[in-house]
Amino acid sequence: MDRRKFLQSSSLVTAAVSFNQFEFSPTSKSLSFHVGFLSDTHVKPTDIAEEGMRKAFRHVNQLDTKVDFIINGGDSIMDALKASKEKVQKQWDVWNKVLSEENKLPIHHCIGNHDAWGWQMNDAEVKNDPLYDKKWVLQEHKMTSPFYSFVHKNWKFIVLDSAHENNGGYIARIDEEQIIWLENELKSTDNSKHICIVSHIPIVSFCSAMFADKNEPNGDWKISRALLHVDSRRLIDLFKQYQNIVCCLSGHIHLQDSVEYFGIQYYCNGAVSGDWWNGPFKGFAPAYALFEFFNDGKVKRQIINYA
Numbered sequence: 001m002d003r004r005k006f007l008q009s010s011s012l013v014t015a016a017v018s019f020n021q022f023e024f025s026p027t028s029k030s031l032s033f034h035v036g037f038l039s040d041t042h043v044k045p046t047d048i049a050e051e052g053m054r055k056a057f058r059h060v061n062q063l064d065t066k067v068d069f070i071i072n073g074g075d076s077i078m079d080a081l082k083a084s085k086e087k088v089q090k091q092w093d094v095w096n097k098v099l100s101e102e103n104k105l106p107i108h109h110c111i112g113n114h115d116a117w118g119w120q121m122n123d124a125e126v127k128n129d130p131l132y133d134k135k136w137v138l139q140e141h142k143m144t145s146p147f148y149s150f151v152h153k154n155w156k157f158i159v160l161d162s163a164h165e166n167n168g169g170y171i172a173r174i175d176e177e178q179i180i181w182l183e184n185e186l187k188s189t190d191n192s193k194h195i196c197i198v199s200h201i202p203i204v205s206f207c208s209a210m211f212a213d214k215n216e217p218n219g220d221w222k223i224s225r226a227l228l229h230v231d232s233r234r235l236i237d238l239f240k241q242y243q244n245i246v247c248c249l250s251g252h253i254h255l256q257d258s259v260e261y262f263g264i265q266y267y268c269n270g271a272v273s274g275d276w277w278n279g280p281f282k283g284f285a286p287a288y289a290l291f292e293f294f295n296d297g298k299v300k301r302q303i304i305n306y307a
């Protein structure tokens with residue numbers, strides 16, 4: 001037997017043995033699990049948006065691949081930044097109706113800028129309303145905090161709260177309370193656990209630069225504070241201390257990319273709504289992402305053009 005043949009047959013034996021081990025060991029039965037990342041659904045009370053959301057959630061629920069859970073990447077509704085109370089409630093009503101009718105999978109929510117109420121309204125009554133800011137979205141998603149973490153198998157998922165009110169607009173960053181929480185969260189995670197970080201707005205991304213149609217007249221790229229975390233440098237330095245951070249997932253831009261930076265894979269995952277329910281956005285069709293997370297810390301992404 002030549003060396004190459006020997007290697008082939010010995011690896012077959014190893015594969016068969018380990019397959020049997022996994023068959024018999026209930027704890028290591030699956031080598032990986034799947035997660036659907038559905039972001040920027042931007043649902044509103046119109047037939048196109050409601051049907052589109054239905055189609056996307058029905059699609060991920062009916063995949064041949066077993067999906068363990070869904071991450072909602074944020075911007076569930078079209079917009080609460082400058083919409084009346086009545087209009088915001090109507091959007092949440094559609095979101096909750098479609099979700100209860102089409103989704104049977106566990107779902108973890110991340111908050112998007114358009115989910116926050118009243119930031120773009122100059123109305124003292126709105127600012128003093130108990131539902132102002134993120135209180136309404138927290139209530140709709142039944143969340144107790146805008147940032148949190150959870151563990152699934154040997155992975156930890158850390159969900160951040162990216163968007164904050166900023167002079168009547170918003171800025172992408174995490175605040176001081178959240179950075180202290182994040183530092184503790186990373187410190188206290190056993191390094192045998194692989195970590196995936198979720199933020200509505202990307203921390204590292206090339207598509208943030210592609211959102212505008214043109215560069216500045218002098219050629220500079222144009223990236224608004226609302227399109228890329230302004231505290232990326234600080235976060236990247238923090239992430240460098242933890243070898244077990246594997247990937248960061250985001251939405252918001254409605255475009256898709258995959259950027260590796262200092263050993264971490266940053267995935268921006270398009271939008272369920274595409275061009276806010278007007279077809280593809282800059283060439284990217286309405287989509288969601290299907291992730292496969294492996295026991296050994298690898299991760300794979302597949303984009304699903306569900307429509």
Ligand SMILES: [Zn+2]
Binds near residue numbers: 075114200251253
């Ligand atoms: Zn957004």
